[in-house]
Amino acid sequence: MSLRLNYREANPESFETMIKFESFMAKSGLDKKLYELIKIRASQINGCAFCLDMHTKDLRKLGETEQRVHLISVWRETNDLFTEEEKAVLELTEAVTLIANNGVPQELYEKVRTFFNEKQYVDIVMAINTINSWNRIAISTGMYPGCL
Known part of the structure; x- marks a missing residue:
């Protein structure tokens, strides 16, 4: 694998x-x-190896357990490993990332809003959009772990 281009430069x-x-x-x-x-x-x-490598390291630096880091992709099957608030945000992350599939159902919006006010909801949506943008840049320019 090789870096197609350094978009930063x-x-x-x-x-x-x-x-x-x-x-x-x-x-x-x-x-x-x-x-x-x-x-x-x-x-x-999105299948972004560069971002996964970076953000799993960042999460560990914040004191997250290995178990939770390894089980994020299967959060629904982890019973009580993630809080209800985290589960709502992970579900919203999936819906917004895959927005063409089903949009953001009203039921999901309401679930997230039980934990977050309007400003916080917008902040979460902005966070999801930001990482989706980073993913698309990294993937389209051929970034991979350790390339920069």
């Missing part, structure tokens, strides 16, 4: 735009572990 302005998204998310108040769960689940769905 080819178009620094695009990289700066993405960094602004990350800066926005850092100021949003969204729990850091929850944001990493979002990043990992979306990256699993």
